[in-house]
Amino acid sequence: MQTDREAIEENYRSQLHALVDKNFTTLDGLLTAGFTRTHINGHTQTKQEWINQLKHDQLVYHSFEFHDTKIKIDGTTATLVGKVTSDATLYGEHRVWQLHIRQTFLKSGGRWQASRSIVTQW
Incomplete structure (x- = not known):
C-alpha cells in the first residue's frame, strides 16, 4: 500500500513527466478542477489557460x-x-531554468491532486 507521502511524490513527478511527454490528459487528471499555476513572472493562470498554452507550445518542457x-x-x-x-522553452526563450516549485495538494476520494502551484527561480 502506497503511503500519502509516496502518492504525493508520485503525482508531482508524474506532472513533470507529463509536461515533457506533452501528455495533457494525464496532466489534467493529476490536478484539481480549480488548479491554478503562478509562473516565475508572477502571472497566475487557471488550469485550462495553462494547459492551452502548453498545447500551443508557448511553454515547452524538454527535460x-x-x-x-x-x-x-x-x-x-x-x-x-x-x-x-x-x-525548457518558455515564451520563446530556450534555456536551462532552475525552478523552485511549491505545490498544494488536496486528498479527495483517497486520491491526492495538486490544487495550486507556484513557480519561482532559485
Whole structure:
C-alpha cells in the first residue's frame, strides 16, 4: 500500500513527466478542477489557460532534473516544495531554468491532486 507521502511524490513527478511527454490528459487528471499555476513572472493562470498554452507550445518542457523535495502533510492537505532544473522553452526563450516549485495538494476520494502551484527561480 502506497503511503500519502509516496502518492504525493508520485503525482508531482508524474506532472513533470507529463509536461515533457506533452501528455495533457494525464496532466489534467493529476490536478484539481480549480488548479491554478503562478509562473516565475508572477502571472497566475487557471488550469485550462495553462494547459492551452502548453498545447500551443508557448511553454515547452524538454527535460527535468530533480534536486530536492520536501513534503508536509496535514490531514487531507499537503504542501510539496521541490527544486528542479529544467531545459525548457518558455515564451520563446530556450534555456536551462532552475525552478523552485511549491505545490498544494488536496486528498479527495483517497486520491491526492495538486490544487495550486507556484513557480519561482532559485
